[in-house]
Amino acid sequence: xxxxxxxxxxxxxxxxxxxxxxxxxxxxxxxxxxxxxxxxxxxxxxxxxxxxxxxxxxxxxxxxxxxxxxxxxxxxxxxxxxxxxxxxxxxxxxxxxxxxxxxxxxxxxxxxxxxxxxxxxxxxxxxxxxxxxxxxxxxxxxxxxxxxxxxxxxxxxxxxxxxxxxxxxxxxxxxxxxxxxxxxxxxxxxxxxxxxxxxxxxxxxxxxxxxxxxxxxxxxxxxxxxxxxxxxxxxxxxxxxxxxxxxxxxxxxxxxxxxxxxxxxxxxxxxxxxxxxxxxxxxxxxxxxxxxxxxxxxxxxxxxxxxxxxxxxxxxxxxxxxxxxxxxxxxxxxxxxxxxxxxxxxxxxxxxxxxxxxxxxxxxxxxxxxxxxxxxxxxxxxxxxxxxxxx
RNA sequence: GUGACCGUAGCUCAAUCGGCAGAGCUCUGGAUUGUGGCUCCAGUGGUUGUGGGUUCAAGCCCCAUCGGUCACC
Numbered sequence: 001x002x003x004x005x006x007x008x009x010x011x012x013x014x015x016x017x018x019x020x021x022x023x024x025x026x027x028x029x030x031x032x033x034x035x036x037x038x039x040x041x042x043x044x045x046x047x048x049x050x051x052x053x054x055x056x057x058x059x060x061x062x063x064x065x066x067x068x069x070x071x072x073x074x075x076x077x078x079x080x081x082x083x084x085x086x087x088x089x090x091x092x093x094x095x096x097x098x099x100x101x102x103x104x105x106x107x108x109x110x111x112x113x114x115x116x117x118x119x120x121x122x123x124x125x126x127x128x129x130x131x132x133x134x135x136x137x138x139x140x141x142x143x144x145x146x147x148x149x150x151x152x153x154x155x156x157x158x159x160x161x162x163x164x165x166x167x168x169x170x171x172x173x174x175x176x177x178x179x180x181x182x183x184x185x186x187x188x189x190x191x192x193x194x195x196x197x198x199x200x201x202x203x204x205x206x207x208x209x210x211x212x213x214x215x216x217x218x219x220x221x222x223x224x225x226x227x228x229x230x231x232x233x234x235x236x237x238x239x240x241x242x243x244x245x246x247x248x249x250x251x252x253x254x255x256x257x258x259x260x261x262x263x264x265x266x267x268x269x270x271x272x273x274x275x276x277x278x279x280x281x282x283x284x285x286x287x288x289x290x291x292x293x294x295x296x297x298x299x300x301x302x303x304x305x306x307x308x309x310x311x312x313x314x315x316x317x318x319x320x321x322x323x324x325x326x327x328x329x330x331x332x333x334x335x336x337x338x339x340x341x342x343x344x345x346x347x348x349x350x351x352x353x354x355x356x357x358x359x360x361x362x363x364x365x366x367x368x369x370x371x372x373x374x375x376x377x378x379x380x381x382x383x384x385x386x387x388x389x390x391x
Numbered sequence: 392g393u394g395a396c397c398g399u400a401g402c403u404c405a406a407u408c409g410g411c412a413g414a415g416c417u418c419u420g421g422a423u424u425g426u427g428g429c430u431c432c433a434g435u436g437g438u439u440g441u442g443g444g445u446u447c448a449a450g451c452c453c454c455a456u457c458g459g460u461c462a463c464c
Contacts, residue, residue: 103426103427271425
């Protein structure tokens, strides 16, 4: 098995963008990369074979969900996540820290760890930096994350500092617990610091200097304005060691990906593309479209002209529209595949642009064409209200 | 054929003693960022079956008519 390595292949002048290659025991990952989210060992409605066909190189699964159901020991009995879900590429598992805060009922934090009640049956559970390592060892992902604390937005500076400092102490405990996870697994460190520039810088330096082969940026995309997120990344990136891959947790939308790559991020995971797909929002290069809209009722062409995804190669937009309207299961699969393929193609295009030295031009061109639907409609609605007020 | 009950938004139904015709769903648009197939926000939509009458005022009262449901012949 090859050890974990990260090689930078190209950097783009005028930005912090870089293209690289991550080696894992289950294969290589070309960065920048988008990682589809398979919370419960499944990217909802999409099979492992379909993920592979869509160009997925690495996927993400959730420790929190899998420890509650079916349980990490059962997955261990089946030879780990790779064989359990029949995915032989790289896998990254989240620590469960975020879900304890967003899903767990009656959570209680202490220096030891996080106590919470299951969202499934209310049963009490306890996660500690050490127990998370054991659980992730049983799940057997290639890249694993330590237990961290994601501060709420907004939060007081003191709370942000306390959460960051405890995250740092837990990071050290996770490193010390190296015997609990498998030698072929790679533990990433998590940078916190909420929305305090000094804390972000401190956390980036602290976590960046610990012996983690890779780094995840946590605590962002939790409801803050976009500009706050970019500001935090601008604080963090200069403090990070150049030679370690950087994973931006929970991001994001197509436009987020394009911008964050320029701020030095290499890996992304996000539920957004598949979640919004299930509700009809499909990505195209001119922005998000709602496939449920009546205008697709008789659209003979694909969802996006020129898209090479399974859905667009084989089905008309009218058919996809019909499946959603009719509540057919197949819709979830076709819609999800389209958005996953869009994100992966976008990551590939970004990579090619970086290697060609034209990231800036690519970014500006993409953002000029990709107008978020929300902005378009927000403007239209604003106009409508203004007209109504004048009447 | 006789009798009773019911006709209000695309659907299911509210509307006090006769006093500005409303809600849920659908529909249209939006939101969703380390996924609870969840949830939230906004908007369109009406000749109250039809025709008369009473009244300052009718979805509501009266008459006729059309349609539906049920019961009994």
